[in-house]
Amino acid sequence: MARIAIALPVALEDRVSDDAVRHGHDVVARSASALELASLVGPVAPDIVIVASEPRYLTDRVLASCDDAGVRLIALATDDAGRRHAASLGIFESMDAASPWPDIEKVIAGAGRELIPALRRAARGSVIAVWGPAGSPGRTTIAIGIAAELAAMGHSVALADVDTHGASIAPALGMLDEAPGFAAACRLAGNDTLTQLELERIAQRYESTLGGFWVLTGIGRPSRWPELSGERVATTIARCRSWVDYTILDTSSSLENDEEISSDLFAPRRNAAAVTAVREADSIVAVGSADPVGLSRFLRAHVDMIETASTNDVTVVMNRIRASAIGMNPHAQVTQTLSRFGGIESPVLVPHDQAGLDGAVLSGRTLADSAPRSPARTAIRSMVMSRLVPEPPPERRSLRSRFRLARATG
Template identity: 50%
Template structure:
């Protein structure tokens, strides 16, 4: 049963398809936020049938079978309504992904979080003949790589995945390190049954389904949302299980089930065949090579000291043999005056620009207490120390370099403007 709220509902406004408590809360507060609620529907099929007449600018729906189905997703696409899906639990995120909605909100919908002023005046209403895609065609893969010497690859990978999950993404985190896997102990997980190795074996037999992926992955709940973690091999002697073909197949399959897959990789990209007489034998560094080659972005992590920066510059040259430069984001970790000198940020930027032609590195300040607290708690940095300076820098990396087009993608913060909702 629907309850029309506006007597003239055609064109613009927001339609709600949520549990009763959430529906009443949002409807009661909509007017003071300048939002016009044009319909409140108790079921997805009912709202889907009304969308052609309502022509709402946006639909807010809960990722539950009663409130979200394929017909509603299709109707929003066809009539240009931006679909905002609230998916907090793992089951809700799975339902949304099955319907092709990968970008979701991992927290209760609030007008304040979703409305932002329109620069330069009101934004034009969406044209009916310009459907808005509900989801990206494929999930993005981010490989975190860096030279030897403990620059902080795993710490950055874990924190990065958590930041992405907290922004509403369906995130997977996989440990593809064949030399020193560390994600499981970093998050307080058991690694007797390595999830990434199991996924690779299944992918090698073309048997890695969504159900199998969720079975071998560890679900790590966060304060906002959560992430699926594929733990790494506990014993380095198991590296032959991670062949290039299996790793590539696992990455390809996971793209269909997550909005972002973050891969923690080993430091070495050395071609093993150059030092092996058996050209058909497994290659220990094949997993890292396959990961960086398949990734849409590679986060190159280096340490901010004389040794770390030298290794970073050389490692970048090695990486560019496999990855085009536009896919590489340089991250300099552990930035501190005690190792660099006065004004360490300027020193690092100047050195990288002069000796490597790197003009836009991301600098992560030295925060040993924050990372130690995260390791002690077995939690990502942002969960253990929310006000960490390093966490703030990583959040800026996510917002400005990874999700730079987030404002135009459904299911992200600030996706429609306040003025556009004024009656």
């Protein structure tokens, strides 16, 4: 007989609990959230924790509580997103939530485990660099938004702050940045000791009911920029490719190559991190501010970015679209200006939502969590789905998607 603690959705909880009791086990605790479960593991001292593989029920805090108490954890996943979530936390005992109790019993007994393997992803994850000119056009806001939307779609995501001039991801998400994660990763990369386990150790986890993601915080003081050499940054990005599906790089604005003004060609480069991030990226999101000054800065700097980048996959995003700064019909004004002076067609236009963004920063949450109906969030989500994530082949659509399509067209 095993002492079992459960944290599952109501319908699944009733089935698993009844099956466990019927087979002679003792259900010692039921929890409705990860926070409650983490607090119960120590006092209740179960032998096994059965938890839904969803951010609401399964977090790194739950894992830490189970590890401290020496308790085994079994995750039940209802879909691919759940399996990705379990795999991102390093959980290998992940089963299909529809598995009959005898299969779960085998796992509890420690023999004959027929677990669903962790969802395989491409050996080479994608890297998206978010760049923009000087003047705070909203690079960090867009980078966080992209990471949140990719995570909500079920992908494993790492958001890295590569800005050596003014790192801001940590405070925007309410995280401590006393030990910069990206700088630590670069130091380990320089010693050739950067592994997936080390990345998960130094990264912080942003948890959300929509989907969490890893965060490698930036340097707190700009004077620490020599730690982010071009070679180290390139190695770190390469390691991230084998760690997660998508790596989002929040870069600084300056892409100047300062070799010509340096007497030592082997000296560290002030802008090496941003230049390397743009060159290593598979796709680039170029962010500008939709006002006269912002547009002017963007059009001038956009040329340098195109010359630096090694990819032609560039999505232009004009942030803070509003009539008060650009005049009547701001969408047409911005689109025509970019086309006439920069040859840029079909930009993504993100409406200005000061209240929604203020609420997100105040709460240390993503826009998707704090203001899910924000027009800015809607624009970012549409961009991610239409331009950054490849459309899955029709034959791989789920039955639920096919049913919705049939109902919509029938």
